[in-house]
Amino acid sequence: MTAQVLLGSCFLTVCALVHVGFMALSIPAMATVHKRFHHNGKVVRSALLLSLALMIIVAAHTIQIWTWAFAFTSVGAFDDIAASFYFATVTYTTLGYGDLTLGEGLRIFATFGAITGLLTFGISTAFLIAVIGRLLPPEDLGPGHL
Numbered sequence: 480m481t482a483q484v485l486l487g488s489c490f491l492t493v494c495a496l497v498h499v500g501f502m503a504l505s506i507p508a509m510a511t512v513h514k515r516f517h518h519n520g521k522v523v524r525s526a527l528l529l530s531l532a533l534m535i536i537v538a539a540h541t542i543q544i545w546t547w548a549f550a551f552t553s554v555g556a557f558d559d560i561a562a563s564f565y566f567a568t569v570t571y572t573t574l575g576y577g578d579l580t581l582g583e584g585l586r587i588f589a590t591f592g593a594i595t596g597l598l599t600f601g602i603s604t605a606f607l608i609a610v611i612g613r614l615l616p617p618e619d620l621g622p623g624h625l
Contacts (some may be wrong), residue, residue, distance in 0.1 A: 483536070487591025490550050491598070494543040498599040498601035502606050507534070507550060525614045532610045534589045543599060544571050547592045556585050571596035 487543045516524045527605055547567035548560060557563040557579075570592040583587050 483585065483587040484592065484617050486554070487588045487594075491545065491591045491595045493600075494546055494595045495598060497542055497546070498539045498602055501535055501542075502602065505535040521614075528610060528614060529607075532607060540571075540596075540599065540603070541594060547571060547595070550592075551585075551589070554585060554588065556581050556589075557567075569594060573597065 509531055512527050512531055513524060516527055522577070544564070544567050547570070548564040551557055551563040551567055554561055557566065562579060566581075566589075569576050569579075570589055573593050574595055585596075
């Protein structure tokens with residue numbers, strides 16, 4: 480059990496750092512888009528910034544799911560990468576269909592894949608809210624805004 484917790488914690492940490500790194504590294508790119516398209520109007524600039532933010536989020540989550548897929552393959556949970564990727568995806572997204580399961584020797588390890596998804600989806604949501612908050616400051620919302 481201790482080995483599963485330690486290994487799962489290591490993968491969780493790496494994935495969380497990758498996710499936060501993607502968010503942090505995207506800020507200069509988003510600033511460049513904001514400056515470059517400043518004269519194209521708010522709608523175009525907002526659409527570009529939100530699209531960029533979503534692409535960054537999707538890329539970060541995809542890399543993490545692949546990381547977990549390779550982790551499951553490397554510990555012998557699955558022989559083929561397709562099954563491993565499928566299991567990593569349903570675990571990471573906490574869908575947990577249950578059609579593929581792991582033995583007792585890897586169950587705790589796999590739960591860290593779900594924890595990774597929960598944590599990083601929260602970070603993604605906060606990131607998107609921050610981007611939208613910058614694009615829609617309260618003074619632009621008109622009277623009666625919260």
